[in-house]
Structures are given as structure tokens and as C-alpha cells.
Amino acid sequence: MKLIDEFRDPDLAHRLVDSIRGLATRRWTIMEVCGGQTHGLLRHGIDEELRDVVELLHGPGCPVCVTPADAIDHAIELSLRPGFLLTTFGDMLRVPGKERSLMQAQADGAKMQMVYSPLDAVKLAQEFPSTQVVFFAVGFETTAPATAIAVSQAAALKLQNFSVLTAHVRVEPAMEAIAQAPDCRVNGFLAAGHVCTITGYEQYRQFANRYRIPIVVTGFEPVDLLEGIYRCIQLLEQGSTEVVNAYARSVRVAGNSAALEILQQVFVIADRPWRGLGQMPQGGLVLASAFREFDAVEKFALHQSSVDVEEECQSGAVMSGRIRPTQCPHFGTRCTPQSPLGAPMVSTEGACSAYYRYTSLAPL
Amino acid sequence: MHVCLAIPGQVVRWLRRDPPFCEAEVDFLGVRRVCNLSCVPEAQASDYVIVHAGVAISLVDAAAAEQTLQELRSLETHENWGEAHE
Numbered sequence A: 001m002k003l004i005d006e007f008r009d010p011d012l013a014h015r016l017v018d019s020i021r022g023l024a025t026r027r028w029t030i031m032e033v034c035g036g037q038t039h040g041l042l043r044h045g046i047d048e049e050l051r052d053v054v055e056l057l058h059g060p061g062c063p064v065c066v067t068p069a070d071a072i073d074h075a076i077e078l079s080l081r082p083g084f085l086l087t088t089f090g091d092m093l094r095v096p097g098k099e100r101s102l103m104q105a106q107a108d109g110a111k112m113q114m115v116y117s118p119l120d121a122v123k124l125a126q127e128f129p130s131t132q133v134v135f136f137a138v139g140f141e142t143t144a145p146a147t148a149i150a151v152s153q154a155a156a157l158k159l160q161n162f163s164v165l166t167a168h169v170r171v172e173p174a175m176e177a178i179a180q181a182p183d184c185r186v187n188g189f190l191a192a193g194h195v196c197t198i199t200g201y202e203q204y205r206q207f208a209n210r211y212r213i214p215i216v217v218t219g220f221e222p223v224d225l226l227e228g229i230y231r232c233i234q235l236l237e238q239g240s241t242e243v244v245n246a247y248a249r250s251v252r253v254a255g256n257s258a259a260l261e262i263l264q265q266v267f268v269i270a271d272r273p274w275r276g277l278g279q280m281p282q283g284g285l286v287l288a289s290a291f292r293e294f295d296a297v298e299k300f301a302l303h304q305s306s307v308d309v310e311e312e313c314q315s316g317a318v319m320s321g322r323i324r325p326t327q328c329p330h331f332g333t334r335c336t337p338q339s340p341l342g343a344p345m346v347s348t349e350g351a352c353s354a355y356y357r358y359t360s361l362a363p364l
Numbered sequence B: 001m002h003v004c005l006a007i008p009g010q011v012v013r014w015l016r017r018d019p020p021f022c023e024a025e026v027d028f029l030g031v032r033r034v035c036n037l038s039c040v041p042e043a044q045a046s047d048y049v050i051v052h053a054g055v056a057i058s059l060v061d062a063a064a065a066e067q068t069l070q071e072l073r074s075l076e077t078h079e080n081w082g083e084a085h086e
């Protein structure tokens, strides 16, 4: 398709690589926030190709990775109750909770179904009125509108057997936590293009100014990623702390107003613990009071445990760009996609899984 | 699936228009799926939309895409010109 192929054009990509080389007078450190972009950058070898002019740090934008073990345990608990069906994205199934993953719980009779969309979970609830269908909702602002639409459909249909285990997160507080850290090495951010498709990027202007870090809203195809890097280095070389939109075909400055409207109806912003990164002020979305009847935690009286597990996984250090996945002592040894110690090794947006899949550093 | 993966598809036809149930048939390189178009009520048949988790999150601005490509291509031409005259 035209709109895809052109942004994968190898010739244009190569020429962009040359332009980036011609532009950089030093080696800059740029963080791509979104895990989908981490995978794109590694899959296409862009990080290797540009190693001499840019160090790419991989950010916290993997919603699966930051979902607390507690939430996974809640999902497991519900999936084991008679008459319940737990639905979620395929990525969540292999992420370890405190003791085991959803997939491992299947051996004990846990009932779950992978869905492509939360709207499929609503359809299942309609189809099986005597089953409690729970959707385990993870994702950033990109995904939250789909959950909001599902909840709003369930409300319109007066479904008594549909509920949501909400683990939605907001990307900006995580960027803020990284920018605020005294040892922050980030010179420039590539902001997540699909999150900005929803939220717009006006709010980043203040952010960029406050932390003196330019931000480029970036898409996902190779040419998009290279354009993001090009524009970011351009800003850095000029000493500018502006915000530039390098994903204009999808992102508008004010975002998507219809999506924002439904988000505001269904969700409110709340503090939220992020796995590996700790409590994130305003870091999550919870159901607004008008939709509380769809909140699985309340509806089924699940306990919120406050004890954090001691994790061997170094995901916090990886997701804040302090270490590369390969610097984790467990990478490729005790932690592999077949037997993961942490979520970044199994999520299709996790940095560890990207390194394991695409770099020659990974053991065969 | 990728939680954040979102792909462009072409709107074939609207099936229903009542939010939050707005639905249209969308073509992804020959594969047709029913998607929720609540967030892009302005989309029309033959428009491209970016779909994530069954929901269209944006209407692709084809003119903006063309402009981006042109800018990127001319960026290079300009620099080649610069090199050639050095």
C-alpha cells in the first residue's frame, strides 16, 4: 500500500541516514519513548547504523512491562473463578505475576481468551450472558479509547456481566520522571506517535522548555523513525528546545477530539504504581464514578496488596535507559523469551525482547 | 499482538453510525475487518484510517504524507547539490 511502502523505501531511508551523519557534529543521546519504536529501530538495524552519531536510549513505553504483578495476580484470580472468562491482549499471557503468568495458570483451569480488541470482549459478554467476562485493560493513551468505547457500549447495552480490570497508563508522567532524574542523560525525546495521535502535543511544549529537552513526535516506519532522529538532531544542533511533529499524517496538535472526549467521559487521571518504576503521580487512568459498576476490582472485591515483590528483573533500569538489556546479568541466561524473569523479555514492545530477537549479542 | 501497533486501512463502507457503536468495514491490504469508527466520525469511504485494537484512532492526512515525503526527498537533493559544489 502506498502509504506504507513509501515510508519503508530503503533508498529514502539510506539517504536520511546520510543526512543525519551530515548534520551531527557530536554524538547525541536520544530516547525513543515507545516500545514499538524500540522494536522498529532494532529490527531495521537503525540503532547499529547510526551508532557513531546517536546513542538511542529505550524508554518506558511498554504498557505490558509496567503493569504491576499485582494486576496480573488479580487477572489470574478472576480467571480461576467458576463462571468467569478473562480476556486480554496476547502479550499479557506470558508476563509473570508474583508467582506465575496467566498462561501458567491455565494448567489449573484458568479460563481466558486472547482478544484483538476490548470490543470483542463486549461481544463475548453479549454472547454468553451467564459468564462474567472481564477485560484486562493495558495500554497507553493509544489503547485507552478502545477500552472507553467498550465500557460505554457495555453501559448502553446495560450489560451486567462485563467488567474491566484497568491498568491503563499515561506516558507523559513517565517522561517527566526520566527528565527529572539527576542522572538523566537524555538530550532529546522521540515522542510516541500513536499516543500523540490521541493526546496531541501541545502539552509537550511546556515540558520541552522546562527540561530544556527538544521533543519530536515520531511515527513507526523506518523512514518515520529516521525523520524523527533527523529532526531531533537538527533541533539539538540549533540548541532549540522546540517540539516538532514528524508524524503529520496522523498527529494533529490538539490530538483527536472525539477520542479525548470519550476518554474524559469514562476515565479520570489517577496516581498509579508502575512495575519497575514505582509510584507514578498521575500515571494512570481509572474508571470515572459513573462507570464504577464496570470496575472489576470493586465489583468482585479484589484485595489491593501494597507489598511490592523483590524482583530480580532489572526492568526499571532498562526502561529508564540506565542500562541496556544486555547489561542485565540475567539477559539470555536465566531470562529468555521461553522462560522470562520479567515482562520486557516477553512483551512485543519490551526492550529485552527486541535485543534478544534482533541483535547478534543474543546467544543463539 | 503489539499493544501499540496501529496500521493503516482503507474505509470500504459504513455499517452503522450511532456512537459508541459506529462501525465500518475497513480493508487492510485485501483483508477486510469491521472496525469501530467512533473517533473518526468524519471518515468517508476510500479514506485511510489508522486502526488500533479494533478502533480507528486517526484519519490519515494523505496530503500531509505527500508533503512529508517531498520534504524528505528534497532535503537530500539539496544536500547532494551542496556536496557537488564543494
Ligand code: SF4
Pocket (backbone or CB within 6 Å): A312, A313, A314, A315, A318, A325, A328, A329, A330, A331, A332, A335, A336, A340, A341, A342, A343, A344, A345, A352
Ligand atoms: S533481561 Fe529479563 S530480567 Fe533482565 S531486565 Fe530484561 S526482562 Fe528483566
